Amino acid sequence: MKSKALLELLSDGQVHSGESLASRLGVSRTAIWKQIRRAMDEGAEIATIRGRGYRLTSRLDLLDRDSVLECLAPARRGSLFLNVLDEVDSTNAEVLRQIPAGAGKIPVVMADCQTAGRGRRGRVWQSPRGENLYLSIGLTFHGGFGVLDGLSLVLGVAVANALEQLGVPEVGLKWPNDIFLPDGKLGGILVELQGELEEGVVQVIAGIGLNVHMSRTEGVDQPWSSLARACPEIEWSRNQIAGAVIDAVLDAVPVFSDLGFRDFREPWQRRDIFKGKSLQAKGGEIEGVGCGIDDNGNYQIQTTDGVVPVRAGEISLRVMQ
C-alpha cells in the first residue's frame, strides 16, 4: 500500500494538517493529497476538516510484522522467517520462493492483499486489500508423502482452536478443512506439496485465508461469514489473529508428526458441520447421512448398504437440498 506510512500517521484518529504530514513523510502537500485520495479509493475513511487537515474516521487494522511477533509464544519468535508484505500474487507461492532465504527457519508469509489468491480445486480466492487474513506457513515433514494423511484436517482443528481462543463461539469444520460459522464460510485452507527434495523430506505449504472485516463479496459464490460480522463486540486485529493461528498450527504439527492423526479425530468430529446431514458424494453416486471421519481422516457416509468412506481430495461432499 503506497499510503501505508500516511495511514500510520493518521491512525491516532487526530486531525493532521497537510503541511505536517508532508514534512513528516518528506514529500510535497500535493503528494499527500494524492495519497489521501488513493487511500480513500482503497477503502480508508478520511475526513477533510476545512482549514485544519485530515482525520481518519474509522479504525484501521494495519498489518505489522513486530505486532505479529509480539502475539506469538516468546520461544517461537526466533524460529520463524516471517515476511509481512503489502501485496503478493499468492502467499503460498511466496513461501515457496522464500524457503532458500530462510536459513532453516520456518517460512511464514502474510500479505495485505493477494493478486492471484488460490483456493482449493483450482478456484480463485478473493483477496481484497486490508480486509482479511492471507497467511502461509512452510512445514517440513520427514518420512515421505505417506506421513501427511490427515494433515489438512489437523490444520482445520488448529485454526478452529486459535479462533476459539480468541473468543469465537461455534467454530465448525466442513470436511476436509473449511472453517465455518453458523451463517457461512469463514475461511479455508489450501495445502500444497512440494516434491521430495531429499529422500523422505517433504515440504508442505499450508495457506490459510480467514475473512476478518470482509465487506466486498464480488466473486464469492456461497454464503460467507466474517469475524467482524459474527463477533462485532471484539476489536479484531489481523496481527493478533495471525499470531494465534501460527502458534496453534506450529503447536499441532509436532504432535501430528509424532503421533499421527489419532489425537485430532475427536476435536475434528466435535466441529463436524455435516454430522447427521443428508449428503451426496461422487456426483450423487453415494447418498446417505454424514457420520464423521475415520482414523485416516476419510469422511464416512452411512448409506443403506453400510458406511462408505470418502477420501480427502477426491470428492466434494454436498448437503442434499
Ligand code: BTN
Ligand atoms: C479454499 O478454497 O477454501 C482454500 C482457500 C485458501 C486461501 C489461502 S489465502 C492464503 C493462501 N494463499 C493462497 O493463495 N491461498 C491460501
